[in-house]
Amino acid sequence: MVNLMLKKSGGVDSLFTQVENEQLNSLVSLAFRETSRHVLEEILTQHKFMKHLTALSRYLLLGQGDFIHYLMEILSPSLAMSASSLFPHNISTLLETAIVASNAQYEEPDILKRLDVRLLEISAGDIGWDIFTLDYHVDGPIGTVFTADCMRQYLMLFNALWKDKRMTMILSNIWKEQAATSKLCRDLPELTVVLHGIQLLTTEMIHLVHQMQYYMTFEVMECSWHGLMTNLKSAQSLDDVIAAHNEYLKRIVSGAFLDAESKHLRIHLRTFYNVIENLQCLQELLSSAVLAEVNARKVYEADAKARTASGNFGTSAEQQEAEKKRRREFTTKVVTKFISDLRIITQTYQNRMQSFLLMLTQHDDWNLHLLSTRLDFNLYYHKRDHRLSQQLTYHHKRKSMGTSFTQ
Template sequence: DEIDCLVQTAAEAVNNRVKDQMLNEWGLVKHLDALKRFLLLGQGDFVEPLINAIGPELSKRASQVYRHNLTGAVDGAVRGSNAAFIYSSDVLERVGVRLLEASPGDSGWEVFTLDYYVSKPLDGVINPMAQLSYRRIFHFLWRIKRVEWQLGEGWRQHMAAAHVRIEKHLPGTRALLHAASLVQGQMVHVVSNLNSYVMFEVLESEWRHVAERIGEARDMDEIVAAHQQYIHNIFAKILLREEESDLAELLQKVLDAIGSFCNCQNALFASAFGEIARRHASAKPPKNSSIQAASTSSSFSFDVNGSRSAASLTEDWDLGVPQRFLDSIKMSASVFEEALKDLIVALEDNMKGAEMLKTMAYRLNFNGYYSRDSTLLSS
């Protein structure tokens, strides 16, 4: 018994010493907080400048994206954020860029990932499996940030169109852009609420819990267990577990539909601004002005079963908005609406056993709007 008591006393002394070194000398909590701020995109004044700086670069094909072009932007965003006044250079210099292996058709968005160098003995807690989990969480959050950035770019295109008074140059665009802006407003609502849910009700909430557990831990085993539980809880709440794969797929369809809608808008604006530039260059009055005048006074119907005259199928802007833009924007808006309704129904069906799913469903559909038989692009 005396020997057992001595062994237990020695073990407690060693555990306390190791724990004290990990928390104080090696700053485990500081590095976990840095991971939350950078890899989990919790530092807002880092994320926004970063995505604005590298967004155009990441829109290129993956084969045209190079790590050295991104590293400077990441370093600038890190040092320009408030985190530069919180952490030493030892922490800031650990944030880097990693480019994943590209698949055919990938853009820079798919291969880009932030990296955080974990040295010994920190890798005793932030082990390779945990680092992989952080990267999976990052890619989920990065998809949300990507569509958020795309929606912001779309809004800037709308402002540019208003600035040049596009409806005067291209009569017929006003009704389409008005309807598209309403759809975009709903997409912004969904993305902002999803982002708010993830950042505040998942990441910040779980961070408070893990910080408390680590502070109360009696040994390294409890610290490791607290960190593993932290990652597990985040996975569960943002649909990254295998059990929620169906919900995750539905959420991805919503984000894909938003991205598709933004791409359709970009194509519309590129064509419209190009047409205006050509007309200014030629300085000739547009043809078929009577047709244009008629299209100015008419409103566009976006009913799924609606039809338009064969003349509108031409790419000639003198006949109104080319039909392919009407069809593509209407289709992407319809896909978004259906995907969002499917997601909300699935969340409501599965939320009995998960309080956080109930919270997500309420945020996305707080007034029951998407439970009604509505069509986003209506006349």
């Protein structure tokens, strides 16, 4: 086609005359479009761009739920240990186990070969949870789209989402512990206040985590994915694909509070996770204390029954007094300490939540205002802070809705 245009125009020399500049521009534009179309077709078909994009969404953005859930379960014992005791080959074995046990086993072999684990640099006091991350190896022409900077953003997103997912697992374990502890506490009425307080706080934390997951899944990632698919359908060149993918990542990073403008929200969110971990420690201590107290009372009652069966008095005055003293100490020292610790954790959480809600309501993104409404659906925190009840001005609403992820 290019040769035909040259013949019709009278040769190469005629292209460089002032009169024939339009023909040169047309020729260059035609060559560019043809080359771009060919490169785009190669990336999309020969190098399976969409399959790699979907794999990144499934594994680094935690879209493959059954795989992520099982991987977290089998990794938990190892990741709870000191970071220095972890070795990549051991973690890789568990990764392969999770793949075989989930629908990830049906992925193409090339995709699974690229999926790997990475252990980050160890700092003092780190445990396995602090250094573990999934990785996806990218090479060849697709590296033009999935650049090193893009993969760094994917890993950053994985770490944030993995942390969020871990909080769900912790709260689930706390709830299970509470169910078991409540049965043991039927004969320990002095612990009713503690149990009730922990259950209320756990419920509030579960609500927070679920709402954050809903926000990230549907209002950030799903909307961003829809926008990416729309842009890819209209892409005319590789540059359009790169721009669409970069915009997709930018929107997710911003929605996950990982960009510079929203980083204070992510830092504040991490403080919630510290409080959740503190509640987990308190629940573990409570379970141990309850079990020890129940066993001590069972031993006392069993000894009394044994002595009665042998024809003796069940207990002596000294034994009764010693048992009463032990129970008083349990109430005044152990139970009181639990009540005090629970009050501190609850107050810390509620103060953090109040500040977090205020940050959300003052943000420019309208979706975060809706998130604030869902988090405080019963207006509990609105009643504590009048600033949360202030209505947005018309100008502020227009500005917020203009930055929505759904635009």
